[in-house]
Amino acid sequence: MTGSSYYNVEKAAAWRSGGSTQAEARVYNERLILSLIRLHGELSKVELTHLTGLAPQTITSIVNGAAANELLLRGKPRRGGVGQPSVPYELNASGAWSLGLSLDAKGCDLVLIDFLGNVVDRATLPLSPLSPEAVVRGVVAAIESMLSRHPRIATARIAGLGIASPFHGTGWAARLGLVRDIADLWTTVDLRAEIDAHFDWPVYLLADGTVAAGAELTFGAGLGRSDFLYVHIGGSISGGLVLDHHLHAGRNGLAGMIGELAAVVPPAGDAPTLNEMASLNAVPPQLRDALLIAAAGEIEQPGPAQWVETAAAAITATVRQAIGMLDIDTIVIDGDVSVVTRKAIARSMRRNLAQSTAARPEPFAVLEGRFGRDAFVLGGAAVPLIVRYSSDKDLLFKE
Numbered sequence: 001m002t003g004s005s006y007y008n009v010e011k012a013a014a015w016r017s018g019g020s021t022q023a024e025a026r027v028y029n030e031r032l033i034l035s036l037i038r039l040h041g042e043l044s045k046v047e048l049t050h051l052t053g054l055a056p057q058t059i060t061s062i063v064n065g066a067a068a069n070e071l072l073l074r075g076k077p078r079r080g081g082v083g084q085p086s087v088p089y090e091l092n093a094s095g096a097w098s099l100g101l102s103l104d105a106k107g108c109d110l111v112l113i114d115f116l117g118n119v120v121d122r123a124t125l126p127l128s129p130l131s132p133e134a135v136v137r138g139v140v141a142a143i144e145s146m147l148s149r150h151p152r153i154a155t156a157r158i159a160g161l162g163i164a165s166p167f168h169g170t171g172w173a174a175r176l177g178l179v180r181d182i183a184d185l186w187t188t189v190d191l192r193a194e195i196d197a198h199f200d201w202p203v204y205l206l207a208d209g210t211v212a213a214g215a216e217l218t219f220g221a222g223l224g225r226s227d228f229l230y231v232h233i234g235g236s237i238s239g240g241l242v243l244d245h246h247l248h249a250g251r252n253g254l255a256g257m258i259g260e261l262a263a264v265v266p267p268a269g270d271a272p273t274l275n276e277m278a279s280l281n282a283v284p285p286q287l288r289d290a291l292l293i294a295a296a297g298e299i300e301q302p303g304p305a306q307w308v309e310t311a312a313a314a315i316t317a318t319v320r321q322a323i324g325m326l327d328i329d330t331i332v333i334d335g336d337v338s339v340v341t342r343k344a345i346a347r348s349m350r351r352n353l354a355q356s357t358a359a360r361p362e363p364f365a366v367l368e369g370r371f372g373r374d375a376f377v378l379g380g381a382a383v384p385l386i387v388r389y390s391s392d393k394d395l396l397f398k399e
Contacts, residue, residue: 032391042088071095099161100381105177117219132189160384164208164376211379213240220370233335263314277314312348334369
């Protein structure tokens with residue numbers, strides 16, 4: 001991927017721990033409470049005490065501080081129980097904001113979301129060719145324009161910008177429609193650092209599949225799931241990994257990138273990759289267009305139905321290996337295809353995996369993702385919120 005840095009550590013000084021165990025514990029406990037309230041919708045101080053095991057005075061201090069900082073809203077007292085009525089707290093949609101950026105062959109997509117993940121504003125930047133200079137110039141101008149339309153958003157409440165990077169694996173230049181000269185430029189440019197230099201808040205860059213898994217973990221089908229493998233079906237197969245409620249980027253930022261894994265084990269020779277068997281670039285244009293817009297009934301036509309079974313079988317073969325290696329109980333299937341197409345692939349995978357997962361201690365699930373074509377850009381926007389406000393230690397204390 002372009003660049004070698006995850007984010008600018010100096011910009012994180014205000015909300016990262018100072019390195020001491022006590023300071024890290026305080027930061028983690030604050031994020032834990034916010035994460036639990038996001039999961040449950042609303043919680044009282046008593047409920048938070050039971051869920052976390054923290055002392056009541058610690059909970060009171062943290063909740064009161066978060067409410068004073070406008071991250072939490074005090075709800076209406078619950079009456080009808082024994083003793084004093086309990087007061088629930090919920091996340092304040094205006095308590096924090098985040099930006100997300102994704103890139104493809106047509107240009108860039110940019111979104112602004114609130115603390116709850118609602119899209120407040122968005123912009124599309126058609127760019128051809130997709131050169132580093134044009135992207136940086138266009139994105140910086142688009143962000144400035146977008147924020148100017150929302151003058152009430154204070155800079156201090158912007159968690160940052162997350163970039164869903166398509167610059168990974170083999171063939172990324174072809175997927176982006178780049179000629180060799182421009183592709184070579186991307187290998188020498190740190191996109192994150194170039195954009196980061198223009199703003200006071202941090203900019204993050206992670207693989208597109210990883211950030212999309214982050215969106216599902218924070219706002220979507222993966223909310224509350226301890227472990228899952230995320231699979232995104234587009235021009236290539238992207239993936240992301242969540243382990244123990246944490247977004248797991250991996251040492252090189254490429255964990256969960258399953259597109260180039262062998263989908264089957266042939267008798268001899270090289271095995272076809274998942275990209276070659278299940279991505280949209282592996283099907284004729286007419287069939288690809290049908291899969292993108294397929295409605296109920298249309299997916300059962302011979303062409304789409306055959307592709308669904310082939311793609312589901314290939315993904316299943318790869319996923320089965322991940323289940324064995326990682327001991328995960330959930331797969332989230334998403335992609336650029338229509339909702340009907342995603343549902344058909346998920347159904348086929350459930351049938352394919354039913355026998356091999358029947359004896360697992362916990363029920364196995366294949367879920368449809370929530371975000372479709374917006375998965376990467378919303379995933380980018382999710383990352384700053386995960387880093388700054390979630391209990392994800394892997395990202396919270398990452399150097």
